[in-house]
Amino acid sequence: MRTTIHPTTEGVLNDDAGSTVRRSVLPSGVRVLTEAMPGVRSVTIGYWIAVGSRDEAEHQYGSTHFLEHLLFKGTRTRSAMDIAAEFDAAGGESNAMTGKESTCYYARVLDTDLPIAAEVLTDLVTSAVIDAQEMETERGVILEELAMAEDDPTDVVHERFSEQVLSDHPLGRPIGGTTAAIRAAAREDVVDHYRRWYRPEELVITAAGGVDHDQLVGLVAEALEGSDWDVSGRGEPAPRRVGDVQTIPVREGVAHHRKGIEQSQVIIGGRGLAAGDQDRFALSLMHAILGGGMSSRLFQEVRERRGLAYATYSFSAGFTDAGYFGLYAGCLPEKVDIVTEVMVAELERIASEPVTAEELARAKGQLRGGTVLGMEDTASRMNRLGRAELVRGEFVDISDSLAEIEAVTAEDIARVARRLAESPRATTLVGPSAQA
Structure with a gap:
C-alpha cells in the first residue's frame, strides 16, 4: 500500500x-x-x-x-x-x-x-x-x-x-x-x-x-x-525539499588524478535519475543485470572472461533534483583503455538490446531478496521511515515495492539504460598513468 x-x-x-x-x-x-x-x-x-x-x-x-x-x-x-x-x-x-x-x-x-x-x-x-x-x-x-x-x-x-x-x-x-x-x-x-x-x-x-x-x-x-529549544508555541513542520530536476553540466572527457599506487581506479558515467524518478525500480534492475553481482554483465565480461580487473560494478546516486550513475573498475594502468571500452560497450548494449528473460528473472529475484532481507533489520526500517518523510512524502510498504519490481519489463530497463547512455560522459581516473 x-x-x-x-x-x-x-x-x-x-x-x-x-x-x-x-x-x-x-x-x-x-x-x-x-x-x-x-x-x-x-x-x-x-x-x-x-x-x-x-x-x-x-x-x-x-x-x-x-x-x-x-x-x-x-x-x-x-x-x-x-x-x-x-x-x-x-x-x-x-x-x-x-x-x-x-x-x-x-x-x-x-x-x-x-x-x-x-x-x-x-x-x-x-x-x-x-x-x-x-x-x-x-x-x-x-x-x-x-x-x-x-x-x-x-x-x-x-x-x-x-x-x-x-x-x-x-x-x-x-x-x-x-x-x-x-x-x-x-x-x-x-x-x-x-x-x-x-x-x-x-x-x-x-x-x-x-x-x-x-x-x-x-x-x-x-x-x-527540558531542552534548549523553545517548544512553548505552535509550529508547522518545515516543507520538504522540492525542486525541478536539473540538467547539471557534466565536465566531459577524462580527469586524471595522479597518485602513486599500483592499480588505477576508473569510473565512467554521467547524469542519472533523481530520487523520486518513476524509473527508479527499472534502474535498480538495470544495475543488477549490468553490474550488481557475480552474474552481472560487467563482472562476467571484465573479470571472469577477460581477467582485466578484480573489482567492477555499476552504481547510482539520486537526490531531490538530480542524480548520477557510474561504471567502476580497478585495474592495472596498462589495462585502463580496454577496461573502459568494455564497460562502455556493455552500457550501450543494455541500452540497445532487450535483456533476456533469464536475466530479468534473475535480477528480480535478487532485488526481491535484497528488499525483504533488508527489511528484517530495524535500522533499515528506521531509515526507510526517514526517507519516506523527508524525500518522497510517501510511505510504500514492502508488498507494493515487490509489486513495482515485478512490473518492470525488459523494455523499461532498455529505456532507462538509454537515458543513461545518452548522457554526456565523464571519465575519472586515479592512478599512476594518464592512460584512459
Whole structure:
C-alpha cells in the first residue's frame, strides 16, 4: 500500500505484514514516525535534520559534517563522556551520518532502554554546547578522517567523479568538506549553521522495532520540554525539499588524478535519475543485470572472461533534483583503455538490446531478496521511515515495492539504460598513468 504523507497527517500510515507504521506531529512541529515490529526486542531510533552538504553557505563548507562530530562532544547537562557512558551502560550503539541532503543521529538499543536513547539523542540534538576547545580537538579528528579517505584510492575516485559529473553544483561538494575548509572553519559560522537548521520544525524522529508509538511521543515531548529549544508555541513542520530536476553540466572527457599506487581506479558515467524518478525500480534492475553481482554483465565480461580487473560494478546516486550513475573498475594502468571500452560497450548494449528473460528473472529475484532481507533489520526500517518523510512524502510498504519490481519489463530497463547512455560522459581516473 502507498500512503501519501501530508504535512499534518497523523495516525496509522500502514498496518501490514505484522508491523504498524504511525505518525504524529507535536505542537512544536516535531514529527515522530514509528514502525512497531511484534516480537522484536531491539529498537533503532534516528533523529533526522534535512540539512546536508549542499545546503552550506560558502563560508560554512564542511559545517554539516563538523556538527555531526560536535554534537556528541557535550551539552548543557552532559559531557562527551556522559553521552558515551550512557549508551555503553545500556549496551547500545550510537552514531551519526551526514549526507548531501540530510543528517541523522541514531542509536540501536534494547526496547527497555528506549527512554535513555530518546533522552540522550534529544539532548545532543537540541542542546549542544559546541565548546571552542572541543571544536579544536575535533578539527584534528576530522582532518585525520579526511586524510584517511585520501589514502583510499577507491574513496578518492568516487569523490572526484562526483565533483566532475556534478560540476559546480552544491551537490558536487564533498560531504566532509575539504582540508582547507575544515582548517578555516570558524566556531561562529558552525554555530550559525546549527541554529539555522536545528529547530523543532526541521526535526524528524523515526524508530523501528519493539517500540510503542504513544510512549515514544510522550518521551520526546518530555525531553523537548527540558531542552534548549523553545517548544512553548505552535509550529508547522518545515516543507520538504522540492525542486525541478536539473540538467547539471557534466565536465566531459577524462580527469586524471595522479597518485602513486599500483592499480588505477576508473569510473565512467554521467547524469542519472533523481530520487523520486518513476524509473527508479527499472534502474535498480538495470544495475543488477549490468553490474550488481557475480552474474552481472560487467563482472562476467571484465573479470571472469577477460581477467582485466578484480573489482567492477555499476552504481547510482539520486537526490531531490538530480542524480548520477557510474561504471567502476580497478585495474592495472596498462589495462585502463580496454577496461573502459568494455564497460562502455556493455552500457550501450543494455541500452540497445532487450535483456533476456533469464536475466530479468534473475535480477528480480535478487532485488526481491535484497528488499525483504533488508527489511528484517530495524535500522533499515528506521531509515526507510526517514526517507519516506523527508524525500518522497510517501510511505510504500514492502508488498507494493515487490509489486513495482515485478512490473518492470525488459523494455523499461532498455529505456532507462538509454537515458543513461545518452548522457554526456565523464571519465575519472586515479592512478599512476594518464592512460584512459
